[in-house]
Amino acid sequence: ANDRLQFSATGLPAGLRLSADGVIAGVPTQTGKPAEVHITATDLSGLSQQTTLLLGVVEVPGVIGLSAAPQADRLLHGGENIDLLVQLNEAVVVQGTPVLNLLINDSPAQATYLSGSGKDQLLFRLSAPPYGSGNDIQAMGIETANATLVGLTTGQSLLTQIHGVRTQDIMLDNSAPLAPGLALALDSGADPSDGVSREGRVNVLGLEPQASYAFSLDDGATWTAGTGTQFSLPAASYDPGQIKVRQIDAAGNTSPVAHNLQKWLIDAQAPTAQLSVELPDNASVLKANATATLRLILSEPLPNPPHVDSEAGQLGPWQAVSETEFTATFIPKNLIEGTFALKLGEFQDAAGNPGQYSSQSATTIQVDTRPPLAPSLFLTDTGRSSSDGVSQNPMLQVKGLEPQASWAYSTDGGVNWTNGSGESLTLADGVYPRAQILVRQTDAAGNRSGVGQNALQWQIDTTAPAVMGQAIGGDDVVNASERSAGVWVAGLASGSAQGDGVKVSWGNVQKTTTTAADGSWAVRFASSDIPSGELTSVVQVSVTDLAGNVGSSAPQTVRIDSIAPRLALPQDLLPSTPDGLGEGLAGVVVDNILNAAERAIIVAGPDGTWTLQGSTSAEAGQSVTVYFNARAYNGSVAAGSDGSQRWSAPIASADVAELAHGNRYALAVD
Template sequence: MQADGSWSMGVTAAQVSAWPAGTVNIAVSGESSAGNPISITHPVTVDLTPAAITINTIATDDVINAAEKGANLTLSGTTTNVEAGQTVTVTFGGKNYTASVAGDGSWTATVPAADLAALPEGSASAQASVSNINGNSASAVHNYSVDSSAPTIIINTVASDNIVNASEADAGVTVSGSTTAEAGQIVTITLNSPTVQTYQATVQADGSWSINIPAADLEALTDGSHTLTATVNDKAGNPASTTHNLAVDLTVPVLTINTIAGDDIINATEHGQALVISGSSTGGEAGDVVSVTLNSKTYTTTLDASGNWSVGVPAADVTALGSGPQTVTATVTDAAGNSDNETHTVTVNLTAPTIGINTIATDDVINATEKGADLQISGTSNQPAGTTITVTLNGQNYTATTDASGNWSTTVPASAVGALGEASYTVTANVTDSAGNSNSASHNVQVNTALPGVTLNPVASDDIINAAESGVAQTISGQVTGAAAGDTVTVTLGGKTYTATVAGW
């Protein structure tokens, strides 16, 4: 007992640890200075049940992203064996925050956005501690991370040139790209077609992603510009998006080739000349490339504003063409890669037609009698029936047509024959075949209308045949004028006819 009346005594830890949970009565007894006995009892509560505290998931996923970093953050948790109203101390980001235990043992504390803004990127931990009214304390640690950096995402070039043409649309198109979002995250791609189409891809380990837009979706697009949008969230929930312009051209130009060389036949004359091959295109645009191939050589040109095109084939290339059919192939390709091709056959025909003129007036001589009548000029050709033959005599043209056998004939009227002078004339006949190849023949005819004169020399020297002369052969002779050597002279004597030939000079 102290002078002031106080007293104390020690109880060992072993003794205290032996106390049972609940109420323990401590009894104290003694005597007063007068010798009177003193006895008191004091109840002590022994609380051996430990307190506990937990911290709930922070920001729903224990990752604070950019959006969450810009707003107040609620930290929460639960306690066990802690009375309502007890104070919870929370240490977060180097600062302390307090909360009160609710009747159900839960607690919440608010971290202001201003404090969150100062949090560094990376991993960290939050601590919470509490004591119950009996002094039993508890603490908890909860790990979290701060990731407020948005990922990046890109869309690669689509269809090699960001233009989808008809053939690419028919096959479907792959859209791909890359992102810094984690593997397994979902990329959502939208295409603003007549109705918005949505596709999803999964980020691969290397950050790549890809989808396929099916043909049906592409073929529903109108020609023009369309927008692809790709969005992704990283695991922290930070979003990223990008857009990509995509041109669609599903209109295939249609090509035609005009008639070549006027009749799709290259004749002998044209075979030595430069050749123009031309045509047109619908659905194409000025500047679209046209490639023309003939005999393994290719010539290029472009469509004009009206959709027309033409190429020149040099004379040397035309001359190199062999006889027979030749195939011309033309291909038009627009800026989107849509193409159309057309073939056209042109025939090389270098064979000249044949033509001949028959003997005129039976002996190629027009005499006085024949000069007063119509004159028939005829001949043959290897051309089909109906082919026109042009016959020229003395500067005048006459026409004939071949029959099924190739024969032809034309009439020179008597008036034209009568106008001929005494001379030799050249008759020409011209023919042109369906390929445009021409040939001609010439034939000479003589006009001779002068009548010959005949005189007889005296027979038997005195025109008297005596007895002696009647017994021997007699020679009858004379002179002919206006006749040619070899002409026949007919002599009639005593009812008999004899012939002689005009001798030359």
């Protein structure tokens, strides 16, 4: 009983066949009388058994085909109707309401007769059962309890049993489709699975062929019919479960609802960045050994802040002030100078939107980490030598200063520093050994230069020598004998050094010499160098020291008295000289005769009672000598009341007493 049998048959009418399970099926192609048909059953061991039956073929109306009626929808689900077309091998006349028994996917069902009497096709209507799914519909038979079906040709009743008639072109679908899936078409940005995208396209996955779908963005409150396999989300944030989707298959079955499993963020807005530079102490230039702060402000949080490139230096790591603000330290390179661009690198937000630079993103930074060159000091070398470092000009020129640089100098070898101004400095008088005067500059960025210095010893001397001349000839009067012999003009220049130049001008003659170690000097004027005659002349002396300072003496007035003065004696006293004026003698003698009475008056009086006087061309103050009786008497020249020059000399009374009566005495004036 448990053996598996194989069947075979011989003698079957044409059009019939024996199935593997021993069923004779098919449509005979011709009628015939009953004949023997031998059927053999063989088990797996090879044992067989044969039986014989008589089988004839007679022609009666019967069902030979089953299909959906034209124009009918061949896909249906429970409760939907479909018209079935039953094909007969003979036209039949139908009376009553026959019922078509079916097996739909092995489940029994019935279809109700609609029309077809007198034709070889009968139309039945099937109401699909609400269960089962498949495309196997088999005709099992026609119930004729309330109807008759008779063939028009044979007059035979329709064969109510139906074998082997089925259709598979009708699909009964009572199964709900699976819930579709949801996925972002593009999960952009750095993380491809974070649910953040710059695009709102959503792929609907798992749709059945010919199925439709609908989606909801408000947790199922409202639904929108979808098209294709995508729908778009507006830019917004969507919580898990907020986005729902369902599908309706071609049969009309609605799937369960699917939803987004993670939070989705749709962001189509490009992020922006602002980059600014903050220099220490509000400086405009970044100097050496200093750092700048770069400040980055973002329009939204980013997975990573952008990097900054610059030829001017290196940026340290970003430090977060907030989610959208960062700072970093910028360290400049050494020995560079200029304005450099700070190039903000490419960046994108979590959604993958490329960043956009604001107007401040094209930022520059001015860097000066190159120390300026040391300034130079220049002395205006005056005096006898232009290269001895001695000058009367205390102002030093400072060369090599950069624009907007400040500078300072030291005159004590760097112990103390003084801020300079302009492009020069002024030194006090003194000697400055090599490297005692220092200068340095600080550029606009604050970089300090090396130190410039005086390479040689410098001496600043702004004080002119004080010049004093000695009286020429002892009295600043040059008489004829002095002029004839020549005179020395000498003096002293205090504050001078040995070798300082001396220039002496007397009239139109100039003489030069140098000072001795003690500042003294002397120069000889020969007779031919000295003005002649009776006149007043001026001697001017100047001394030029090593630094070129010129000291001058006050004009020295010298009287030239190289012509002997003219002296006049009383005309009647002695023979007149060519220049005599015929003056009388003062006192009692007015007639050039000294009588006894006159002599007695003079002798009795004090010395000087008798004064000899006369006119002269000599200047007031000059001395005269009167020779009388072989004796010399000193006198002087004074201005008379009439403006003329008068000489006078007192005669001693005792000398007059010695005069003898009757003698003649000579009188001379020199």
